Amino acid sequence: MELHKIASLLEKYLEAETTVKEEKLLKDYFSSAHVDSSLEQYRPLFQFFATEKEIVLTEEEKVIRLPRKQNKKKLLVTLSSIAAIVILALSVFQFSNFQKDHRVVEGNHELAMKNTQDLLNMVTGAVANSKENLMYLKEIQQTKNKLITK
Amino acid sequence: MNQKLFLEFVNPIKDKIYRLSLRLLVSKDAAEDATQEVMIRLWNMKDKLEDYRSPQALAMTITKNYCFDQLKAKKNNNLRIIHSNYEDGNKTSLQKEIEAKDELLKVKEIIKNLTEQEQMLIQLRDIEQLEYEEMVEITQMNPTAIRVALSRARKKIRKEILKKHNYGIA
Numbered sequence: 106m107e108l109h110k111i112a113s114l115l116e117k118y119l120e121a122e123t124t125v126k127e128e129k130l131l132k133d134y135f136s137s138a139h140v141d142s143s144l145e146q147y148r149p150l151f152q153f154f155a156t157e158k159e160i161v162l163t164e165e166e167k168v169i170r171l172p173r174k175q176n177k178k179k180l181l182v183t184l185s186s187i188a189a190i191v192i193l194a195l196s197v198f199q200f201s202n203f204q205k206d207h208r209v210v211e212g213n214h215e216l217a218m219k220n221t222q223d224l225l226n227m228v229t230g231a232v233a234n235s236k237e238n239l240m241y242l243k244e245i246q247q248t249k250n251k252l253i254t255k
Numbered sequence: 256m257n258q259k260l261f262l263e264f265v266n267p268i269k270d271k272i273y274r275l276s277l278r279l280l281v282s283k284d285a286a287e288d289a290t291q292e293v294m295i296r297l298w299n300m301k302d303k304l305e306d307y308r309s310p311q312a313l314a315m316t317i318t319k320n321y322c323f324d325q326l327k328a329k330k331n332n333n334l335r336i337i338h339s340n341y342e343d344g345n346k347t348s349l350q351k352e353i354e355a356k357d358e359l360l361k362v363k364e365i366i367k368n369l370t371e372q373e374q375m376l377i378q379l380r381d382i383e384q385l386e387y388e389e390m391v392e393i394t395q396m397n398p399t400a401i402r403v404a405l406s407r408a409r410k411k412i413r414k415e416i417l418k419k420h421n422y423g424i425a
Contacts, residue, residue, distance in 0.1 A: 119410055120406050149362050158384075162269055
């Protein structure tokens, strides 16, 4: 490109009136091998702009660390399951305490013995009763025999 | 917006965010922290991103605001940001390369001495080559103010470059 064109572009550039395209022309000119000696002092500036654009984020893994995928629903599920476990544990604990409280108070062994005996008597009574009822089974046998001999 | 979409959105702009943070905060560590902070903020509002006219510009605005906040906090604490980006010197040290690098370092130094606003405008326009409309959206400045400030910044740079250049000759 001709020298006077570049010079006038430079003037425009300093007034911040150049377009991005024109600034690119300047950059291309100053990064080329044949920069006019009268404009030599501007070369580092435009080269600097070019090199600065090359800088990239090198420690990307360190910098872009996204929070793990965990939406609110999942969080809610986790929280509620923790709550459920806690409630379950507490209720088991409470229940075992409750049972302890209702055990026979020490020193009341006689009453306990009596209660147990009553209970066992009731069981024997019931067994005896049922035994009588078992007699009916004989009838079934007789009827069955009748039917078979026929 | 799920994680995959978010990464697709972030991928083309993450370097821009990093470069702007680096321009303003100077230190690489601080710039990485800033980028991370911007990522987290974007992630937290990921469901609202589609409502914005230009999510990219929004990301840059968040970056700008965060960096300016950081700078303000540092100033209030009467501290200067320490910037020591150590590089291993294993690169081939040809004389020419050193000279070229030295020239670029001078430019870097000049830009560093501009005001924060000017640095930001230079970054957005001369390095990222954004259009004025995008810059308006990012900086929330009006277009005329942007042009005036940018022109002033460029002239300042030229003045410093010429000063250094003339010293070199003398």
